[in-house]
Amino acid sequence: MHKQQNILIIGAGLCGSLLALRLGQRGYNVTVYEMRPDLRKTDISAGRSINLAFSDRGNKAMKLVGIEDKVKSLCIPMNGRMLHDREGNTFLSNYSGRDHEYINSISRGELNGLLLTEAEKHDNVTIHFNKKCKSVDFEKTTALFQDYETKDEFIEDADTIIATDGAGSALRKSYYLGKKFLFSFSQDYLTHGYKELSILPTETGDYKTYKNALHIWPRGDFMVIALPNLDGSFTVTLFLSYDEGEYNFNNLTTPERVTEFFQKEFPDALELMPNLVEDFFENPTAPLGTVKCSPWHYKGNTLLMGDSAHAIVPFYGQGMNASFEDVVEFDAVLDKHDGDWETIFSEYEKTRKKDTDAIADLAIDNFHEMKDHVGQALFQEKRKIEMALEKEFPDDYASKYSLVTFNEHIGYREAMLRGRAQDKAILNMLADGIISTATPIKTILDKVKSETEAILEDDRIAGLH
Ligand SMILES: Cc1cc2nc3c(=O)[nH]c(=O)nc-3n(C[C@H](O)[C@H](O)[C@H](O)COP(=O)(O)OP(=O)(O)OC[C@H]3O[C@@H](n4cnc5c(N)ncnc54)[C@H](O)[C@@H]3O)c2cc1C
Ligand SMILES: NC(=O)C1=CN([C@@H]2O[C@H](COP(=O)(O)OP(=O)(O)OC[C@H]3O[C@@H](n4cnc5c(N)ncnc54)[C@H](OP(=O)(O)O)[C@@H]3O)[C@@H](O)[C@H]2O)C=CC1
Ligand SMILES: Nc1ccccc1C(=O)C[C@H](N)C(=O)O
Incomplete structure (x- = not known):
């Protein structure tokens, strides 16, 4: 009925x-x-x-x-983050150590x-x-x-x-x-907003940069990202403060200043974006x-x-x-x-x-991870260890990113609690010299697992979950 x-x-x-x-x-x-x-x-x-x-x-x-x-x-599969530094160097960091795990x-x-x-x-x-x-x-x-x-x-x-x-x-x-x-x-609004821009395909319809990645230009306080489209283009997004820092949405008001900003911060992206100024002034800036x-x-x-x-x-x-x-x-x-x-x-x-x-x-x-931490040595060391753990022990270890993104059988809350405890365990042990990328991977697995359980138990006692 x-x-x-x-x-x-x-x-x-x-x-x-x-x-x-x-x-x-x-x-x-x-x-x-x-x-x-x-x-x-x-x-x-x-x-x-x-x-x-x-x-x-x-x-x-x-x-x-x-x-x-x-x-x-x-x-379109995106296997990892393609990081671009100010000098135009690129570095691919996979999302997971398991080949079948990627985002699209x-x-x-x-x-x-x-x-x-x-x-x-x-x-x-x-x-x-x-x-x-x-x-x-x-x-x-x-x-x-x-x-x-x-x-x-x-x-x-x-x-x-x-x-x-x-x-x-x-x-x-x-x-x-x-x-x-x-x-x-x-x-709760962020003080940052976003604007969409584009990298158009080549004249022959090809991608102007590597297709199967989510591109990130991390710059500490702001960033640009790009995701591929089926027609050979990329949709580019600038995340920037409305009113803080030397360059912000409120003071990027002329074509010259927008070009200067990209020339200084994202020179390799600018080379791919002859249409930058047009996009910038045609597309809205929106809040987050x-x-x-x-x-x-x-x-x-x-x-x-x-x-x-x-x-x-x-x-x-x-x-x-x-x-x-x-x-x-x-x-x-x-x-x-x-x-x-x-x-x-x-x-x-x-x-x-x-x-x-x-x-x-x-x-x-x-x-904060995308615009800032990804460019830092300690973070990169942690990601290297996580990739090795996932590759060597695919059934035994999943990073926070994998738990959140690829592990559809547990809820976001469980992914967050376990993922944060694992991050804390690895970062603490790296900082204290207890583990390094040279430590045998099985030893790392055992140490990370026991330290994670200890952190989760402390959190439980403290009533955090
Ligand atoms: C810049 C940006 C990037 C994002 N990237 C990602 C991403 O990569 N991956 C991801 O998973 N999520 C992403 N998201 C989030 C994603 O867009 C939203 O979570 C998703 O669209 C939510 O779906 P929804 O149907 O609830 O809302 P919406 O997709 O916003 O749909 C709401 C619909 O309701 C209609 N509507 C609104 N008000 C009324 C009304 N009064 N009467 C009748 N109809 C109405 C709207 O026109 C719209 O069609 C992104 C969001 C933003 C802003
Ligand atoms: N979590 C986040 O940070 C999120 C951010 N955003 C961003 O915020 C911004 C605002 O998004 P949102 O609130 O979804 O509003 P939209 O920009 O999607 O649409 C609202 C506007 O469209 C007009 N409009 C809608 N339908 C029609 C129609 N059929 N004919 C004429 N006009 C129409 C409305 O006019 P009127 O009111 O006069 O009828 C209103 O001005 C976007 O840039 C979005 O990306 C959005 C979602 C989540
Ligand atoms: N779609 C996005 C839109 C805006 C900002 C980030 C994304 C991401 O997907 C980031 C990705 N999950 C990452 O961690 O690299």
Whole structure:
């Protein structure tokens, strides 16, 4: 009987379109309202990240809905970080010592389009575009929309409403403004923003630099990264403070100054970017932040999912992957309590929130790692040891990066606790001269394992977990 229930999804981005597909497969009547035009028909990529790092947790969701192979054809493997120093030297650092573990570059538009098309194959799924949600009455389970074309406003009624409307969620605003229950909410902006630029393909359509890596130009307080696209181009992102340091977004106001900045800090990238100035002044500068809130649901009426519940800074390349994993976790709870929305929503939030809080914190850590630590000798020594451990003992050791990115069977929180303890163990022992890259690898494994367990035990006693 419950299958005839009407589910309203707000937002047909990455999470909403996947959720619509999954709920469609489960037989619900699903209606989706998206404020933007249909991205399969109009180019609306400007201002949003053009490509994304897609990894195992996201792929777990693609397996669930049976489109793993279709998604694979959109992926470009990135085996490691290609670091570029100021002198133009490059250095490749693999993501894992296990060859089958790598991340992928994927186009947001292509992936979102595929998910929409797959969702629409189900007669019980309808997607409406150009309709913006203005507010949600979570007590009545209704939502108010405005049509972008006609400007008409209308109200939609549903048995339950799930908002996947991103970092600026209308449902979240309604929770906050409604003041009907105790709603905790925090939004922390970084002092850095980002701007997307590009490295275009050569005249023959080839990649101008190494294809199968995530390129990083770490400069301590700021950085540039580049991810490959299928057409031979790279999407380049500059992460820079709005107002601090010699060069910042507020004072990069002329073509001469932008060129001078790149000439000084990223000369090898500049050589690949004759279009730099044009891109710089055409593309927006956008902010970056973390949103945490609770509760995500109101009774069995409404639920926040994806970025609307937990927007995170992009530095671990996990926001989309986490939002996809949300759908997998939600699906598992549906298996247990199908039909009882209040129990489903509250159990889902209880099991999921600790993990999305963890990836939010890990993503901030990775900001400092990428822009700064990757260029430091101690960090590089630690990575060398981790690579050797993963290569020699593939079933026995996984670094923090691997636990977070490639180990889809444990949650982000467990990955964070174990990963941080391992980092601390290796860094302490390197600093104290207890281990070095010359120590036999089996000795390192034994020492790292016992020191990690000791740190985890101390943390437990201190009540940290
Ligand atoms: C610069 C940058 C780089 C990133 N890189 C990565 C990466 O490499 N890997 C990764 O995993 N994640 C990455 N992310 C994070 C990723 O983009 C998000 O986590 C992901 O898009 C979340 O999906 P979502 O569906 O919850 O939200 P969104 O994808 O933002 O979708 C929300 C949808 O709702 C619609 N909408 C919004 N408001 C309304 C409304 N009021 N009414 C109707 N519709 C509405 C929007 O138009 C949109 O289609 C990055 C983010 C940024 C900013
Ligand atoms: N964790 C993080 O750090 C995150 C950062 N971001 C970044 O923040 C920035 C803002 O992103 P976001 O909040 O998602 O907003 P968007 O930039 O995606 O879109 C909002 C704007 O688009 C307009 N708009 C939407 N649909 C239509 C339509 N059909 N017709 C006409 N206009 C339309 C809206 O106008 P109006 O309001 O007038 O209707 C509004 O000005 C982005 O650059 C994004 O990358 C985003 C997500 C997470
Ligand atoms: N997609 C991104 C977007 C912005 C910043 C970083 C990423 C990453 O994916 C970083 C990668 N996980 C890394 O640790 O090297």
